[in-house]
Amino acid sequence: MKWRVPGMTFNRLYFNRGILYQNFRQHGWLGIVYLLLLLTLPLFIGTEYRDYTEDISTLFKVNGEFHWFLAITVPVVMALFLFRYIQAGGPADVYHSLPLKRRHLLTMNLMTGYVMILVPIWITAGVTKWVSVALNEPAYVFNDSAIWMWGVTISIVSLFMFTLTVAVGMCIGQSILQGLTVYGISLIPLIFWGVFGLHLKHYLFGYPENIFRFKIETISPISRVSSFSYAIPGWGELSIYAGMTVLMIVLSYLFYRKRHVESATQAIAFRIVKPIFRFGFMFTVVLLSGAYFSMISPGDSGIWGVAGYIIGGVAGYIGAEMIIRKTWLIWNSSLLPHFAVYGIATALILYVPVADWNGYATNVPSKDNVEKVRIGGDHTIYVDNQIVKLDDEQFYSNDMGYIDAVLALHQKIVDFRQTLNEKGQSRIIPDQESVRVDYKLKNGKTISRQYIVQESRFQQEFEHMKNFEDYKAVSYGTYALDNDVRSIGIRSRLTSDRAVYISNPQLIREFKALLKAEILDQTYEDQKSHWESYASAEVYQDYRDGLSSKQILDQPNLSSTYEIKPTYTRLIAWLKENKLYDQLQVSVDEVASAQFIKQEINSPGKAIYVYPDPQFIDENLKGNKKVATKNKEIISQLLQRQRSGYYTDQGIFYQIKLNFNKGQNVYMMLEEDDLTEGMRAILIDL
Incomplete structure (x- = not known):
């Protein structure tokens, strides 16, 4: 009597040695290539030489972009090769004639891919650990958790891209189209939230930028490479990739069970997938075409955007049909009716969110419903290679007078929206002001709006709002002055080599108090002034109290920069009293001469940024006449004041170059x- 070992059938069917041997024999070189590419990590760590040792918290600071690039490309190639047999007619017939069920074939190929992905990753992790221990003077110092986190991250992302490619391959009948579709799907979140956001911003009055609380670059594994310098993947993001990996595995088994062998070499394997592919491809092209035409439109005309959508719709639908049918001969009697259906669906998706009747553009909350308000949007700082958002609460105000002022400005902007370039707010206008307002309502909801307006049209409302301390405290960042400050560096705006530093605790307290008082006491005219600041103060403080509970990071060298305006008379007097003012001053005897050149701006309706421009005066491409002077009185007057850059569509300016005795040049405007009588006398011929 023969005894049957339990599990023998399971092992034979799910782990058929012949299939596994054939897979590794034919495609194992991909795993070797992956290993060699990943080994660049320990190779770089072992051969990098530095004068100092850098303590790093993550291995992604060492060629992290390259390894992420490997994780989103090599596994895709592996999946294309391993599952090539379902995309080619001959191999499809051979493999599916074997005495194995499809779930057995799929399991063995998945396991082959997992081995070729995971083994190189963890060999690399082990070699990296060995290299870090073996080095006597390493360029980088890191702990075991950094190695572990690197391995887990690369493993999860690689498996996600591999299983995504497999799942897509079950619905696609051509390997090239399969690969393109994988990256198309990976880019869909970026295209939708990014490009569709541009559509809303262009056509929906008041739609704010960056309304979503996450960075757009992080929602696609492809664009994620660009954000590695400031946002390393965390457990939350990895959990999403892991969950989607499991979902792709389940879908692969479901699709494979329903897939016909004859669908090999066809563009789309399932009839139900064809309209999804057709609409997805068409809508993507529509968004991209509309965004492109909107960006190149003369005068920011909305008509160009609409034309772009129409052209994109036609091109997208024709392109999708050609891909599905694998020929450019797509004309038949049903083409136009089908195109009309897809076109109407696309038009509705684009139109409904921006239609006037939805009430978005005219929605100004009533005072009774507003709990608190914030102007200026989110505030962020750069910490440990990451952009961290500060806690919102400290930027909101519940002062009823301030809420009234913000609502009055908001209501007037809405009332005058037809004259505010409603169909595109990206055009630069003179006296331009960006208004971002966020309301927290008593029912727990949030309303956010953003507008670009000409401030002079709403001067009364702006003046009323900007005179509140709540506005000035947030706009000028006085919240940072309430933190502990380690030191303060003050640098002249005229020349960077004039600087003083304050480290005495008593002087720091006095400076902070005066600076905060000067900021909060500014008048509306002070805030609007285009006079250049006398100096800038770099205040080094500890931001930890301003971070949310989930983002408390130990970073003692954070700083904020504040302008010391000419109107800050009490602060300037304090600098003089403490013998700091003269150290920031430039003596008239240090300047050999001053050169003037006239610049005329006359472009009504098209604002130009005018600023102290070295190229304008040095290269003088227009051949304008220059005037030079060594008059000490004029030079002394120039050292006392200068204009900062701003947008304008008309005006007469003078670009000025101060030539120092030591060869240094300073440019001003x-x-x-602003010209004195002495200046006018020498510039009469310009």
């Missing part, structure tokens, strides 16, 4: 009305 004045308006025509």
